[in-house]
Amino acid sequence: MLKKIGVYHLLPFIIACLFFFISYQLIISDLIDNNVDVKPLETKIISGAQTQLKDRYARLDNDNYELNYIASIKNKKQITLFGSSEFSESPYVTYNFLPSKKNAQILGVGHAHHQILSILIELLAAHPENKGSKVVFFLSPGWFGAQGTNSEAFVEFAKPNFLNRIVNDSSIQQKYKVHIGRFIDLKHSEFEGVSISMNYLRGVYLDSQLSQISNTQLEQFINKNFSGTKHKAIIPKVEYQLELTYLTPPPSIIINYDSIAHQLKNEFVANITSNNLYVNDDYYTKYLLKDDGTEREELITEIDISTNEEYQDFKRLVEYVKEREMEASFIIIPYNPYYFKNADIYLPLIDSLTSTLESNNLPYYNLYAGDTLSYDPGVLTDVMHFGDYGWMKVNKYIDSLYYGND
């Protein structure tokens, strides 16, 4: 019987395996190599005129949005604001207020979960255009608590065109590509379907790790399984052909920031009837009340800067911003210390952020408050998002910094 199994099943199985390996070597390997050599892809060209000179894009949904974003970076008369959930439709948000008051060109980019890694990728994608660009970063403390970007946010914000552009741009320093690749490698099990440029960037990271390992077997194993860097020739180039637009600013306009701010603050505080936390009534009843009517209590968890992903992303962003000599500034958004009773637990983090910025000569506006004494009520409309009063403070800062007005 064993002979029967051997002859009629084991033998055919072994022959089948042999056939398979031969056909694989002959046919499929060729297919891969041929694709790399023979198929030069056309450059994808996205062209158009710059039309978005104010307001914001929650995300860059289509080619036109991408084009306008790149234009905003390229246009040295326009400021690009990078933020997350504090961006709203309020007329006092900087990208609405300054354009309406003085024809300023300001574009906002982002919504919730738009964090530093996504922002860095967007800037790297505009590498040819971003030298000397005017950019403002709104740093939310929640980003650091979230331990960095997650894969869903990455999929939403790391547009294929952008990744393709980064891969194909040889003037971008390797360390930035490695930084992105490291994230992709770390989160690779969370992705369903990985694009070739993602694989390439991951390969760049893995190759950089390899140089520290001198195990030839491991090298072979990784090279065999992550052929990402083998396929660079098949990642299409992307080019944005832009027609920039320049608005004529009206003659000198004096905006009475203090008076407007003061009025907004008083209105905000007067309208609160449900709590003593300086949180608007709607938000309070919706999110801060438990089912039994008592107030929710929440404490901030301490973070370790040395291992915090968002902090590592921050350092990389600062490096890049300095390297490209961007006219960059940073707004540090506070937590509401009336609600987060231990807001001071983040003070070491905030100190690290500000000292990094200082040592790199980057201007910043630190609104973070470790306790209720240092907090200016009304800056936030709830526990972590700017209210109109807070926006007026930001507007004054930005107007002064970029337009030289007080």
Added chain:
Amino acid sequence: MTTLHDTLPFTSGLFFQYMLICIAVVFGVKYVLKGKLPYKYVLAFLTLVYISLLFTKPFHLIGLILYLYIASLLLRKFYKNDNLVLPILVLSVPIFLMKSLSVIPATDEATLLLTAKNIVQIAGLSYLVFKVISFYIDERRSKGVISLIDFFNYTAFVPTLLIGPLDRFKRFNTNVQNGYDNINKKMIGKGWNNLILGLLYKFIIAEAIRRYVLVNLVDDGTLIYHLSYMYTYLLYLFFDFAGYSLLAMSFGNFLGIDVPYNFDKPFLAVNPKEFWKKWHKTLGDWLNDYFFKPIFKYLTTKKYKTSITRQNIALMLTFTLMGFWNGFELHYIVSGMLFGLYSVIHNYYVYKCKRTKKDVVFGDMNSKMVRIISIFIMFNAVAFAIYIFSGKLF
């Protein structure tokens, strides 16, 4: 575990794991325990484990089996008439309910309707009822008690539970009575051969056809599209269904049951009669034994018209029934009737050839040519009928 009560046969890895465990248990009892535990109880236990843990509607299925068991036993004891219509109707009640409720569309508010549908829509019900009908007709005059265990093993046998092959009680029970003796080198070898072929057909070939051809066909209404879809669908259906049947046979074999085969090179059939011995053979045999023959016999006793006419009526009724058995939707019924038409045409052709003592269609043509042309005609006729069956056209 979300896969509990959600695992139909051969649809997930969990099912295969369950089957492996069953095989291991049976082998274990045979070789390690030297067959100390009676085979039929081990089999019934394993079947019960599947139904209670993995099957989608355990209580409904058990309830159905109990209804059919009690109904069969009562009919066997008290119904002495030769007319089989009443017993078959009684046993077919579940199938009638399921098929008719399926065609009534339900809105969100129709809770009574939805509850009713929920009760009768049990996976594998059509096959189960057919198995019981054949059981009743074959065993109604036999002496002795049919135990619930034997009935349960026959109706709920897991590998064939969902879509067959349709086995016969006597044949199945003989295997069960032989118990562990049936698990021998020959049976295991057979099981293995069926396994590799079944895996190839269902999970490789059918899957490749579906993934790379079927989903890529663009419905632009042209004849090319319809033809492409027709042939592709036929091939896909064959490999999927044949593969499934082979897997059912394979696991049945490993458990010691010589499950009958369903497919045997059906596309080489030269006429409808041969086709139904090569495509879904167990269904064809069932229809032949329990529907065609009784109807023909009945019409003959009534001396209704001529023999050929009686045959054709019986054929037409049989295949129309098959259409209804698939579902009370128009495309199933029309497809069934079309197959009936094919058989009637062929039957008449054979009759005419016998009468005139020559081939009325092919004349003196070379027999090899005749065979090739016949296969070609049959293949296309089947393709068209299956295309209607698919519901793509209407």
Added chain:
Amino acid sequence: MGMIKKIARNTLIYFLLILGYVYLYAINIDAVLNPSKEQEVKSKIDFVYQQF
């Protein structure tokens, strides 16, 4: 001849099984054959809305 035929048949079956398994289930053949086609990337993480 029966033996050779049987061996050949089984060889074909095993070969197709290995080939099919590797190309249908083990690797993403589409990425290899159509590298220029944009791959749809999705995240397996279903993000519950947080506030930032």
